[in-house]
Amino acid sequence: MKSWGILLLFTGFLSFAQDNGNTVASALKPIKIYESGGVKIASYDFNSFEPILHKKDNTTYVINFWATWCLPCVKELPYFEQLNEKYKNQNVKVILVSMDMPNKVESVLIPFILKKKLQSEILHLDDPDANAWIEKVDAIWSGAIPATVIYNANKSMFYERSFTYSDLENELLQIINK
């Protein structure tokens, strides 16, 4: 009887999460919302962001840490966009986590998103005490970006490096096919 209750609760939660919008981050509580030129960017501290790294559903998440000032990050962004476009209907979700300075979100990040017409889900991570949370993303992360996590309920991989498109797709396929 008890387990039925839990199951009901769980189902209820699932449908709630889905009704609540189609973005992964919509279940999270941002610390601030930026809005400019018709683009809304939600900003999170690490605590409010962390659940996005530990979802256990049938989706594979590709989470890329980047910033507009980071050349190698900007260079590989089109590959993440391409991956998102190709796999978005196959339970793959690309999330671009911007580490831009808070005072650059409206002046630089949003104009960049508009100019590049980025389609993947984008959110902003603003938590200056990075030493407190870097290892919670992955123990081997030095804190340099670009960095990427690809995970699903079965497997999780962390990469502190840049990708080419085929490289990125390969990694995704290996994780999906596990």
Next chain:
Amino acid sequence: MRTFKISALLVLITVFSAFTALSSDSGYQIDDIAADFSLKNVNNKKVSLSDYKDAKGFIVIFTCNHCPYAKAYEDRIIALDKRYESLGYPVIAINPNNPAVQPDDSFDLMQKRAKEKGFTFPYLFDEGQKIYPKFGATKTPHVYVLEKTKAGNVVKYIGAIDDNYSDETAVKTKYVENAVNALLKNEEVPVKTTKAIGCSIKA
């Protein structure tokens, strides 16, 4: 069964060698001795740690012109040198980036930046990007506090300058200052390694 055992052994060996490779590639660890170097300063003169006869140690900072995190810390780096140079721990700044990959980090622009900001410390160019891998620096800014001993310059702290890049007034822990203060008092460095977000080094 036997093949299984052999393949298991092979897997073990591979895993083990992967780990050993990783640790030897990743640069200096705490209590390692840092090798000296000779790098070109913005005044065109070569600088080595051994030039500093009276130093008790060094605050070696891998930093650069272009990185927003490095820029955010520029004034704090200048303040570190002002405070600790006279106490025997001068700042030695090194730009590890390859200007062919990141043009904003060229030697000319280093000279310009040092002049604009009135750097009181050497700002060295890691020509050919040879020194930063020895340290194991991965990003800018990335700090190594060294203590000069008879055996050599011993790595005593690796990591961030403090715990808030964006707002100096909100800093709770000044990691580098705490490390140097402890060394000056012959005490154990309280926090030996920290991590921070930074611009990956462009080699």
